[in-house]
Amino acid sequence: MQVAVAHPSELGQTELTTWRDFQRSRPGWANPFLSPEFTLAVGRLRPQARVGVLFDGHQITGFFPFEKRPLGYGVPIAAGLTDCQGLVHAPDLDWDPQELLRRCDLAVWEFDHLVDGQRPFAPYEVLRSPSPIIDIRGGFDSYMAERRRGSPMVRDLPRKRRRLAREVGEVRFVFDSRDREALRTVLAWKSAQYQRTGRADRFAHPWIVALIEQLLEERTADFSGLLSLLYAGDHLVAGHFGLRSNRVIPTWFPAYDTRFGRHSPGLLLHLAMAEGAAHAGVDHIDMGRGPKSYKESLKSRDLAVAEGRVVRRVPAAALHWARRVPVRRLRNVVTDHPALFRAADRLLQTGGRVRTTLQKNSQRNSSRERIHC
Numbered sequence: 001m002q003v004a005v006a007h008p009s010e011l012g013q014t015e016l017t018t019w020r021d022f023q024r025s026r027p028g029w030a031n032p033f034l035s036p037e038f039t040l041a042v043g044r045l046r047p048q049a050r051v052g053v054l055f056d057g058h059q060i061t062g063f064f065p066f067e068k069r070p071l072g073y074g075v076p077i078a079a080g081l082t083d084c085q086g087l088v089h090a091p092d093l094d095w096d097p098q099e100l101l102r103r104c105d106l107a108v109w110e111f112d113h114l115v116d117g118q119r120p121f122a123p124y125e126v127l128r129s130p131s132p133i134i135d136i137r138g139g140f141d142s143y144m145a146e147r148r149r150g151s152p153m154v155r156d157l158p159r160k161r162r163r164l165a166r167e168v169g170e171v172r173f174v175f176d177s178r179d180r181e182a183l184r185t186v187l188a189w190k191s192a193q194y195q196r197t198g199r200a201d202r203f204a205h206p207w208i209v210a211l212i213e214q215l216l217e218e219r220t221a222d223f224s225g226l227l228s229l230l231y232a233g234d235h236l237v238a239g240h241f242g243l244r245s246n247r248v249i250p251t252w253f254p255a256y257d258t259r260f261g262r263h264s265p266g267l268l269l270h271l272a273m274a275e276g277a278a279h280a281g282v283d284h285i286d287m288g289r290g291p292k293s294y295k296e297s298l299k300s301r302d303l304a305v306a307e308g309r310v311v312r313r314v315p316a317a318a319l320h321w322a323r324r325v326p327v328r329r330l331r332n333v334v335t336d337h338p339a340l341f342r343a344a345d346r347l348l349q350t351g352g353r354v355r356t357t358l359q360k361n362s363q364r365n366s367s368r369e370r371i372h373c
Helices: 013-024 036-043 097-103 119-124 140-150 152-167 180-196 206-216 258-263 265-279 293-298 315-336 338-372
Strands: 002-006 049-056 059-069 073-076 108-115 125-135 171-177 224-232 235-244 248-250 253-256 284-286 301-311
Touching: 002 097, 013 036, 013 059, 036 049, 036 206, 049 097, 097 108, 097 119, 097 301, 119 125, 119 301, 125 293, 140 152, 140 265, 152 171, 152 258, 152 265, 152 293, 171 265, 180 206, 180 224, 180 235, 180 253, 206 224, 206 235, 224 265, 235 248, 235 258, 235 265, 253 258, 253 265, 258 265, 265 284, 265 293
Parallel strands: 073 108, 248 284
Antiparallel strands: 002 049, 049 059, 059 073, 108 301, 125 284, 125 301, 171 224, 224 235, 235 253
């Protein structure tokens, strides 16, 4: 196996066309996070972004996007943001993960959303998780008929939509918007949600905000940024920014205005997205791993993603194990047990409320001091 490692910006049209051809060859790789366009966009903002280009003689056989961090620690491209990871390759390709890492100068490659079917990586998986999807291949009406039978929450949504229209204003949906002001509003809502629930605010990192703003303008035959917006009268009540390929939309950053929370705007948004996606010819919406009640209500079925790590027998790998693996094992114990997960979630939300209250008090005190001065 030959591997040439390059920054994404160094890939030429031949490499990019071959990558797209490989991706189209297998339905399970239609997720836009596996697209070369996503890796190129990340590469414009992340100098540590890399792509391992696999060769057999002069023939390109695969593409392995990753980021290289200190001490040979490798992670998927834009780790922490991507819900689909892996090596995009020619049909029937086999590879040695240990040799792949050696040629990419990595001691470890750690993954948490490995796409199903990456057989050479299978021995390194430590956890497989369901990733719920909204399957709309049979059309939106067929999906709704199935969910009305299986989910009381979905059965109740048309009533909530009528109430929203009656109390706030006519409900309308924009499937694909390029409204930058609306994007800023959705990201502000999402940032507030992170803080309210005790999660780390992703938008505190300027490169993530810059990436989203760039992706909003991306539009090719197989890949684009997708901003979907739900309005009631003149009010924007919910929105989602994500990506789409010609077959798959993974949910990424959904958020809503909490003032309209009693109307379930987030659920109404997901339902409107499913209808818009079906009309656009999309096969399914991937809601991502993680136990959430709304996903159980909306899902048609589950895909599978895997978590694990490939580790070479080098000193840097041992240091990585000592720093990372025990923490991940503890996290997996919590997420695999619903009672523990609910307790941890409540604790995070309590911490988020305390932090928000302290911030508001601090801002009020600062305002009083400025007035007295």
